[in-house]
Each structure stands twice: as C-alpha cells, then as structure tokens.
Amino acid sequence: GAVVSQHPSRVICKSGTSVKIECRSLDFQATTMFWYRQFPKQSLMLMATSNEGSKATYEQGVEKDKFLINHASLTLSTLTVTSAHPEDSSFYICSATEAGGARHEQYFGPGTRLTVT
Amino acid sequence: AQTVTQSQPEMSVQEAETVTLSCTYDTSESNYYLFWYKQPPSRQMILVIRQEAYKQQNATENRFSVNFQKAAKSFSLKISDSQLGDTAMYFCAFKGGGSNYKLTFGKGTLLTVNP
Numbered sequence: 001g002a003v004v005s006q007h008p009s010r011v012i013c014k015s016g017t018s019v020k021i022e023c024r025s026l027d028f029q030a031t032t033m034f035w036y037r038q039f040p041k042q043s044l045m046l047m048a049t050s051n052e053g054s055k056a057t058y059e060q061g062v063e064k065d066k067f068l069i070n071h072a073s074l075t076l077s078t079l080t081v082t083s084a085h086p087e088d089s090s091f092y093i094c095s096a097t098e099a100g101g102a103r104h105e106q107y108f109g110p111g112t113r114l115t116v117t
Numbered sequence: 118a119q120t121v122t123q124s125q126p127e128m129s130v131q132e133a134e135t136v137t138l139s140c141t142y143d144t145s146e147s148n149y150y151l152f153w154y155k156q157p158p159s160r161q162m163i164l165v166i167r168q169e170a171y172k173q174q175n176a177t178e179n180r181f182s183v184n185f186q187k188a189a190k191s192f193s194l195k196i197s198d199s200q201l202g203d204t205a206m207y208f209c210a211f212k213g214g215g216s217n218y219k220l221t222f223g224k225g226t227l228l229t230v231n232p
Contacts, residue, residue: 032218038160043208043222091160097218104150104212106220108162 006109023094029074030096123223140209148214
C-alpha cells in the first residue's frame with residue numbers, strides 16, 4: 001500500500017515552454033502533497049506544500065508564478081514549470097501524506113527528471 | 118527552526134560488515150518523529166526506519182537498527198551484515214509532532230558497500 005506515482009518519469013522540453021508533472025496517490029487519499037527539487041548528490045529541497053482544495057504554500061525563494069502547483073483532488077497534485085529555462089533542469093520529487101495517517105510518514109514518488117534545452 | 122546534521126558525506130564498508138551512519142538534530146519540541154530514508158541509484162526514496170521520540174526503545178527493522186539518544190539529540194543508523202544492495206544515499210529526516218507533515222532532511226551520507 002501507500003504507492004505514489006509520478007508522470008512523466010523523464011521529460012525534455014525547449015527553453016520557454018511549460019511542462020506539467022503529475023503526482024498521484026494510487027491507493028490512499030492524500031490531504032497533503034509536497035514537491036521537492038534535488039540536484040545531483042544533494043539533499044531534497046522542499047519547494048512547496050499543497051493541500052487539497054487550497055493554495056499551495058511555497059518555501060522562501062521559490063517563485064510561485066514559475067512553479068504552479070494545483071492539488072485538485074485527494075489523489076492528484078500537479079506541478080507546472082512555466083517558461084522553463086535550462087537552470088530549471090533538475091530532478092523533481094513529490095510525496096504525499098495519508099489523510100488521518102497515524103504513521104506520520106511521507107510516501108515518495110519515483111521522481112521526474114526534467115531537462116530544458 | 119529544526120536542523121538535521123549528517124557529518125559523514127561519504128562512507129564505505131565491506132560486504133557482510135557493520136556500519137553506523139551518524140545524525141544529530143536540533144529542536145525545542147519534546148514530541149517528534151525521526152526517519153532514515155534510503156535513495157539508491159534509481160533515486161526512489163525508500164523509508165528504512167522510523168522512531169517516535171516518545172518511545173524509549175530503539176527501532177529495528179531486520180538488519181537496520183537505530184541508536185536514539187534523545188538527550189543528546191542523536192539518531193544514528195546501524196546496518197548489520199551489509200549487502201551490495203545497501204549502496205545508496207541515506208538521509209536522516211525530522212518531523213515535528215504536530216499535524217504539519219513537513220520533513221527536515223540532512224544533507225545525506227553516500228554509503229558504498231564493497232564486495
């Protein structure tokens with residue numbers, strides 16, 4: 001149980017275009033989802049926290065107009081990188097927490113590698 | 118704000134031997150949760166072990182165990198009988214005791230298990 005999927009696993013886009021990454025909880029309802037960014041050989045950097053039906057909370061230094069997050073249902077959150085540039089190339093990971101979960105755990109998706117050319 | 122420190126950027130161990138990864142944290146909370154996550158080359162984050170701060174007993178999961186020292190704010194991970202598949206980045210993470218599920222991660226330790 002507690003499986004989180006991400007789609008796509010890899011995406012290449014041209015500079016100036018937008019790309020959407022989906023994060024789904026497959027077998028549980030996720031009231032809260034998190035979006036992380038990870039550079040090679042570094043730790044996960046939290047970008048934003050999204051709660052179903054409300055606006056995402058962004059971490060300091062993260063441009064909310066560039067990284068649009070929508071948590072439209074209890075099983076789906078999306079991250080849209082708008083007007084992507086090469087410096088946005090990175091590994092993006094989502095995680096989800098189960099509604100009413102007693103284990104206080106985050107369940108992680110497999111990640112999406114974004115390359116902006 | 119909470120901080121998590123992993124002082125060993127890289128470690129190596131021979132197959133079948135035991136290795137301990139260090140983690141210290143700083144918090145003013147009395148109730149919280151601590152986790153060790155493994156990130157193999159596939160980059161999928163995998164929960165290795167979790168510890169509730171209110172529990173005095175150290176958590177164990179098969180070959181993985183922790184040494185939780187609450188007063189010292191230390192949370193080390195011991196891997197016994199190391200296997201080649203244990204090669205990965207290991208992240209220590211802290212979660213406060215409230216309803217906020219936000220995690221604070223350490224910088225990670227790259228563990229290499231040598232044959």
